[in-house]
Amino acid sequence: MAKKEVTVEQKLRALYDLQLIDSRVDEIRNVRGELPLEVEDLEDEVAGLNKRLEKLNNDLETIAEGISNRKNLIEEAKALIKKYGEQQKNVRNNREYNSLSKEIEFQELEIQLAEKHIKEHKAQIVQKNEIIDQTKTKLGERNAHLSHKKGELDAILAETEKEEQALISKSEDYQKEIEERLINAYKRIRSNVKNGLAVVPIERGASGGSFFTIPPQVQMEIASRKKIITDEHSGRILVDQELAKEEKEKMNALFAKL
Template identity: 75%
Template sequence: MASKELTVEEKLRALYDLQLIDSRIDEIKNVRGELPLEVEDLEDEVAGMNTRMEKLNSDLEVIQDDIKAKKNAIEVSKELMKKYTAQQDNVRNNREYNALSKEVEFQELEIQLAEKHIKEYTVQIAHKKEIIEQTKERLTARQDHLKHKQSELNEILSETEKEEQALLKESGKFEKQIEERLVKAYKRIRTNVKNGLAVVAVERGASGGSFFTIPPQVQMEIAGRKKIITDEHSGRILVDPELAGEEVEKMDKVFAKLK
C-alpha cells in the first residue's frame, strides 16, 4: 500500500508513468525478439548432434574391434589347420584321417565366414564414416550459426540489460506508490489487451489505438482527473492528452539517465 493517500490525479500520473516504464521494457524485449529462444534451440540442437557424433564414433570403434577379433579368429583357424594337416601324417587309420580332414574343412569354413563378416564390417565402417563426415559438417555449420546468434544476443544484451534492470527497479518503485487494488487491475488489463497498453491517452476523441469515440461528457470527466475512468470497449484506463504529454516528457528524461 502507498505510504500516503494519493489524489486521483496523482494515481493517474503514477499509473501512466508505470505504463510508460513497462512499455519501454516491452520494447527492449521486442528488440531481443525470439533470439533467446532461438539460441536455446540451437544449443539443444548442437548438444544433440554432439551426442550423435559420440554414438557414431563409439559404434565405429565397436565395428573395428569386431574386425580385429575376426582377423585373430582367422589366424587361430590357420594355425589349427596346420596342426590338423601335420597330424594327418601320423594317423593310424582312415577314421582318424577323415576326422582330421573334417576339422580342417571346419576351420576353412570358419575362415570363409570370418572373411565374409570382415567384408560386411568394412562396408559398415565406410557407411559410418560417411555419416560421421556429414554429421560433422552439419555440426560445424550449426556451431558457427550458434556462435553468430550468441554474439548477436550478447550484443543486444550488453546494450539493453543495464537499462532493463534499471527500468524493472523503477517499475517496482512506482508499483509501491500505487494502491495494490489498482496495481492488480493494471496488470490484469495489461495481460488482456493488445501491446500490453493498460493506460492510454485520449486521442482525437477516442482511446489510444481504438476507433470507438468517447462521448464528450466522458472526455470532460477524464480531463477533470477526479476519478479513474476506463474505456467501455477495451477496459483500458484513460487519461487526458495533456497529462499524458507531461508524463511522457518527464519519463523521457528519466529513461535518458537510465541508459
C-alpha cells in the same frame, strides 16, 4: 505497511508512469525479438550433433574391435587347420582321418564366415565415416551460425541490459506506490491486450489505439481526474492527453539518465 492516501490524479499519473516504464521494457525486449530462442535452439542442435558424433565414433571403435576379433579368430582357425593337417599324417585309421578332415572343414567355414563379417564391418566403416563427414560439415555450419547469432545477441544485450534492469527496478518501485487493487487490474489488462497497453491517453476523441469514440461527457470526466475510468470496449484505463504529455516528458527525462 499501509500506503499513504493519494488523490485519483496521483494514482492516474503513477499508473501511466508505470505503463511508460513497462512499455519501454517491452520495446527493449522486442528489439531482441526471437534472438534468445534462436540461440537456445542452435545450442540444442549443436549439442545434439556433438552427441551424434560421439555415438558414431563409439560405433567405429566397436566395429574396429569386431574386425580385430574376427582376424584373431581367422589366425586361430589357420593354426588349428595346420595342426589338424599335421595330425592327419600320423592317423591310424580312416575314422581318425575323417574326423580331422571335418575339423579342418569346420575351421575353413569359420574363416569364410569371419572374412564375410570383416567385409561387412569395413562397409559399415565407410558408411559411418560418410555420416561423420556430413555431421561434421553440418556441425561447422551450425557453430558458425550460432557464433553469429550469439554475437548479435551479445551486442544487443550490451546496449540494453543495463537499461532494462534499471527499468525493471523502477517498475517495481512504482508498483509499491500504487494500491494492490489497481496493480492487479493493471496487470490483468496488460496480459489481455496485444500490445501490453493497460493505460492509454485519449487521442482524437478515442482511446489510444482504438477507433471507438468516447462520448464528450466521459471525456470531460476523464479530464477532471476525479475517478478512474476504463474504456468500455477494451477495458483499458483512460487518461487525458494533457496528463499523458506531462508524464511522457517527465519519464523521457528519467529514461535519458538510465
